[in-house]
Amino acid sequence: QYERVLLGHGSGGKLSADLIQRVFLAELGNDVLLALEDSATLDLGSPDAASGQHRGGPRIAFTTDSFVVKPLFFPGGDIGKLAVHGTVNDLAVSGATPRFLSAAFILEEGFSIESLRRIVVSMREACVEAGVTLVTGDTKVVDRGKGDEVFITTTGIGVHEVNHHLSIHHARPGDRIIVSGTIGDHGMTIMSTREGIEFETALQSDTAALNGLTRAMLEACPSIRVMRDPTRGGVSSTLNELAAASEVGVALDESAIPLRPEVHSACEMLGLDPMYVANEGKLIVVVPEPDCQSLLQVMKQHPLGRDAAVIGHVVADHPGMVVMRSLIGGQRVVTMLAGEQLPRIC
Amino acid sequence: QYERVLLGHGSGGKLSADLIQRVFLAELGNDVLLALEDSATLDLGSPDAASGQHRGGPRIAFTTDSFVVKPLFFPGGDIGKLAVHGTVNDLAVSGATPRFLSAAFILEEGFSIESLRRIVVSMREACVEAGVTLVTGDTKVVDRGKGDEVFITTTGIGVHEVNHHLSIHHARPGDRIIVSGTIGDHGMTIMSTREGIEFETALQSDTAALNGLTRAMLEACPSIRVMRDPTRGGVSSTLNELAAASEVGVALDESAIPLRPEVHSACEMLGLDPMYVANEGKLIVVVPEPDCQSLLQVMKQHPLGRDAAVIGHVVADHPGMVVMRSLIGGQRVVTMLAGEQLPRIC
Ligand SMILES: Nc1ncnc2c1ncn2[C@@H]1O[C@H](COP(=O)(O)OP(=O)(O)OP(=O)(O)O)[C@@H](O)[C@H]1O
Ligand SMILES: Nc1ncnc2c1ncn2[C@@H]1O[C@H](COP(=O)(O)OP(=O)(O)OP(=O)(O)O)[C@@H](O)[C@H]1O
Numbered sequence: 050q051y052e053r054v055l056l057g058h059g060s061g062g063k064l065s066a067d068l069i070q071r072v073f074l075a076e077l078g079n080d081v082l083l084a085l086e087d088s089a090t091l092d093l094g095s096p097d098a099a100s101g102q103h104r105g106g107p108r109i110a111f112t113t114d115s116f117v118v119k120p121l122f123f124p125g126g127d128i129g130k131l132a133v134h135g136t137v138n139d140l141a142v143s144g145a146t147p148r149f150l151s152a153a154f155i156l157e158e159g160f161s162i163e164s165l166r167r168i169v170v171s172m173r174e175a176c177v178e179a180g181v182t183l184v185t186g187d188t189k190v191v192d193r194g195k196g197d198e199v200f201i202t203t204t205g206i207g208v209h210e211v212n213h214h215l216s217i218h219h220a221r222p223g224d225r226i227i228v229s230g231t232i233g234d235h236g237m238t239i240m241s242t243r244e245g246i247e248f249e250t251a252l253q254s255d256t257a258a259l260n261g262l263t264r265a266m267l268e269a270c271p272s273i274r275v276m277r278d279p280t281r282g283g284v285s286s287t288l289n290e291l292a293a294a295s296e297v298g299v300a301l302d303e304s305a306i307p308l309r310p311e312v313h314s315a316c317e318m319l320g321l322d323p324m325y326v327a328n329e330g331k332l333i334v335v336v337p338e339p340d341c342q343s344l345l346q347v348m349k350q351h352p353l354g355r356d357a358a359v360i361g362h363v364v365a366d367h368p369g370m371v372v373m374r375s376l377i378g379g380q381r382v383v384t385m386l387a388g389e390q391l392p393r394i395c
Numbered sequence: 396q397y398e399r400v401l402l403g404h405g406s407g408g409k410l411s412a413d414l415i416q417r418v419f420l421a422e423l424g425n426d427v428l429l430a431l432e433d434s435a436t437l438d439l440g441s442p443d444a445a446s447g448q449h450r451g452g453p454r455i456a457f458t459t460d461s462f463v464v465k466p467l468f469f470p471g472g473d474i475g476k477l478a479v480h481g482t483v484n485d486l487a488v489s490g491a492t493p494r495f496l497s498a499a500f501i502l503e504e505g506f507s508i509e510s511l512r513r514i515v516v517s518m519r520e521a522c523v524e525a526g527v528t529l530v531t532g533d534t535k536v537v538d539r540g541k542g543d544e545v546f547i548t549t550t551g552i553g554v555h556e557v558n559h560h561l562s563i564h565h566a567r568p569g570d571r572i573i574v575s576g577t578i579g580d581h582g583m584t585i586m587s588t589r590e591g592i593e594f595e596t597a598l599q600s601d602t603a604a605l606n607g608l609t610r611a612m613l614e615a616c617p618s619i620r621v622m623r624d625p626t627r628g629g630v631s632s633t634l635n636e637l638a639a640a641s642e643v644g645v646a647l648d649e650s651a652i653p654l655r656p657e658v659h660s661a662c663e664m665l666g667l668d669p670m671y672v673a674n675e676g677k678l679i680v681v682v683p684e685p686d687c688q689s690l691l692q693v694m695k696q697h698p699l700g701r702d703a704a705v706i707g708h709v710v711a712d713h714p715g716m717v718v719m720r721s722l723i724g725g726q727r728v729v730t731m732l733a734g735e736q737l738p739r740i741c
């Protein structure tokens with residue numbers, strides 16, 4: 050039992066879930082928060098004054114993330130891009146159309162204005178590309194040594210134009226599990242940049258806005274049950290959350306999981322399992338088996354889904370547990386990330 | 396010309412405005428952001444697929460603030476209360492009914508879980524009192540020495556149930572200016588706590604949710620033109636923003652400005668002008684002269700408006716400038732806060 054905050058409380062794995070449960074949900078719990086989806090779904094309708102009946106307003110999606118990544122700039126992106134993509138993606142995987150963002154900056158005294166401007170330009174480009182508008186912000190400064198250059202918190206509003214009702218609770222035995230592309234790219238890029246390791250082929254973060262892909266997927270395949278972006282904690286943590294929330298088992302096929310050779314090498318060199326490494330432009334989708342192949346084709350036609358692959362399926366056995374058939378034939382249980390592998394990955 | 400972030404960039408005064416203008420608005424500018432209101436007003440209506448016509452959705456208010464106050468706990472409140480009240484108030488003074496909050500936490504490794512829990516409990520109480528629901532959150536951890544215990548970013552959504560169209564651009568010559576109570580209470584409480592100064596009468600932060608007060612005010616007096624919470628930078632910075640945005644002059648009467656004797660003493664002792672000191676549970680309202688007295692009575696009937704007072708009026712002369720008739724008779728120009736008086740006040 051910990052009495053102080055540990056780095057692992059920010060891992061996106063087991064310790065994160067524990068702190069959120071024990072402190073935040075225990076005190077603030079309400080139905081929307083307790084669902085632990087990527088975005089809260091809000092109904093802005095209000096009781097009609099005249100009739101007393103509930104006028105249906107639009108259902109909106111609402112989500113927030115702070116970004117504390119180090120280094121601020123890395124191959125394939127920077128903290129500004131992450132801050133826009135991360136929040137856009139939590140809206141997108143909830144089935145909403147991302148529309149508006151806020152951005153709050155905590156600057157450390159002495160931080161370079163030139164770097165700040167680069168980050169802001171990068172955010173602008175990411176907003177334009179994702180079709181969202183940054184409409185409100187905040188700027189605070191902390192004294193030297195009390196922050197780390199810049200932290201950015203973005204919060205997003207999306208609109209549920211179609212009522213998809215995606216949920217981490219909706220996976221059913223028989224469903225297929227697809228990942229939209231190679232895993233671990235973002236985390237290993239940050240890691241190797243930080244460690245100053247160079248590989249033959251340059252690693253690059255996969256940070257990207259997924260709302261174009263999710264829109265195409267949902268239009269083609271309204272039967273999708275779950276979408277989720279496997280960020281901190283990696284694919285394994287997301288699948289464990291899914292197994293627990295839906296009270297199902299997950300069966301994975303290791304040979305089917307897309308992995309870049311350079312990410313594979315980097316993981317081997319640093320002794321990391323790519324299943325636990327963060328992604329910033331990937332999603333996991335759970336779909337009824339009959340629609341699996343058509344959805345896969347739609348995904349493959351999108352630039353961000355080119356390497357999409359069916360990596361496993363949902364089973365009634367071992368509920369709450371993720372089991373992987375390994376390359377060499379055996380089976381192993383894939384648990385949630387337990388400690389902290391890669392602090393400040395996003 | 397600065398090349399690095401200065402503490403003054405977080406003051407809420409001139410340097411803050413300058414950084415926001417030069418970096419954020421220059422790169423991200425759009426109509427909603429450029430209005431620089433306390434909340435962005437968003438229209439969630441969307442073109443109707445069938446008719447191509449615009450279905451009017453509800454107008455919503457959207458705002459964000461990061462909180463980095465030191466110390467975390469102080470007489471009258473703590474960082475958690477501030478984080479809820481601050482965002483609720485930016486929604487309320489925009490004329491909206493605050494409904495939903497997100498909260499993103501940046502924790503420093505080693506921070507006490509017990510203190511974190513106290514803060515979260517405090518947020519829950521503040522949410523209940525203000526009638527808002529915290530529906531989504533985020534938790535990141537930074538390594539020891541790269542943060543400062545805890546930073547909280549709250550973002551809020553409110554609904555414009557009535558179309559008030561309040562705006563910092565709407566003050567007109569002849570309008571009256573009312574402040575809802577004594578000024579400088581929050582800032583001087585933080586300052587004296589930090590400096591370990593004790594006064595005969597204990598100072599206490601005025602942090603409070605203003606949405607009850609604003610609702611009563613708007614119901615009684617729909618002609619209100621501007622509301623604003625004078626937080627960082629104090630009353631003088633808010634009035635200067637108002638004078639500039641509405642292209643009018645502001646004439647103040649120093650003798651009318653409500654000030655607690657203990658705040659007055661503390662300011663004298665520390666050489667501070669209460670006009671520049673932060674408030675967290677006060678608002679400034681601009682109202683057409685004919686409605687001024689009735690509005691004042693409504694405010695005085697509310698616990699948070701008991702000490703409300705007319706402190707000046709809007710003039711056509713000296714547009715963009717705030718001029719104060721002082722206690723001893725002379726006149727002086729009250730400019731925006733220039734440097735940084737009280738870092739990390741909220
Ligand atoms: N401090 C908190 N208070 C309340 N709820 C929280 C808090 N931190 C996280 N949550 C909730 O826990 C769930 C998981 O949060 P988490 O941040 O891991 O998801 P994510 O944003 O999808 O991942 P990432 O932050 O890696 O992008 C979400 O539903 C979120 O609203
Ligand atoms: N980093 C930023 N990017 C975009 N807009 C910003 C940024 N910082 C502030 N703004 C905008 O500038 C205006 C003033 O912001 P400011 O934070 O001073 O207001 P406030 O929230 O009412 O005050 P406080 O933060 O003291 O409570 C707001 O309209 C806000 O949206």
Ligand SMILES: [Mg+2]
Nearest residue numbers: 087139278280
């Ligand atoms: Mg997510």
Ligand SMILES: [Mg+2]
Nearest residue numbers: 114135139280
């Ligand atoms: Mg996220």
Ligand SMILES: [Mg+2]
Nearest residue numbers: 187188459460
């Ligand atoms: Mg602000």
Ligand SMILES: [Mg+2]
Nearest residue numbers: 433485624626
């Ligand atoms: Mg404000």
Ligand SMILES: [Mg+2]
Nearest residue numbers: 460481485626
């Ligand atoms: Mg504010």
Ligand SMILES: [Mg+2]
Nearest residue numbers: 113114533534
């Ligand atoms: Mg998050």
